[in-house]
Amino acid sequence: MSAPYVIRGSVSLPEAELMWRFSRSSGPGGQHVNTSDSQVELRFDLVRTTALPPVWKQRALERLAGRLVDGVVTVRASEHRSQWRNRETAAVRLASLLAEATAPPPRPRRPTRIPRGINERRLREKKQRGETKRGRSGRDWH
Numbered sequence: 001m002s003a004p005y006v007i008r009g010s011v012s013l014p015e016a017e018l019m020w021r022f023s024r025s026s027g028p029g030g031q032h033v034n035t036s037d038s039q040v041e042l043r044f045d046l047v048r049t050t051a052l053p054p055v056w057k058q059r060a061l062e063r064l065a066g067r068l069v070d071g072v073v074t075v076r077a078s079e080h081r082s083q084w085r086n087r088e089t090a091a092v093r094l095a096s097l098l099a100e101a102t103a104p105p106p107r108p109r110r111p112t113r114i115p116r117g118i119n120e121r122r123l124r125e126k127k128q129r130g131e132t133k134r135g136r137s138g139r140d141w142h
Helices: 031-035 054-063 083-102 116-136
Strands: 006-008 018-023 039-045 072-077
Touching: 006 083, 018 083, 039 083, 054 083, 072 083
Parallel strands: none
Antiparallel strands: 018 039, 039 072
């Protein structure tokens, strides 16, 4: 990896806790794809990590529950021909996934009331529109 991948603030992915696996990519690619292990699988043990603050860790465990297998989150990358670029892609993807999962919940919406003037104007315009349409019917014409 070229640089530590920052999740948010001063928290970044520790190289020691990342588990890499390489395999052959699927799909077309000719002779190159048959000989090089360019697909990257990056695994990060979310349950046992010490890199994340406890609050973030709890949030991530709750939000990524569907993606976790035994507390481990897995990211795959095989878009590029080069293993190095796939490693970069996988690490960036994992960092952004963890950043999203550890983000604080949004502030609750403060309910607001529609101003009376706006509501009255809307009702007045509805009535006007109804009058216009009623005027189009030919029942009064002789």
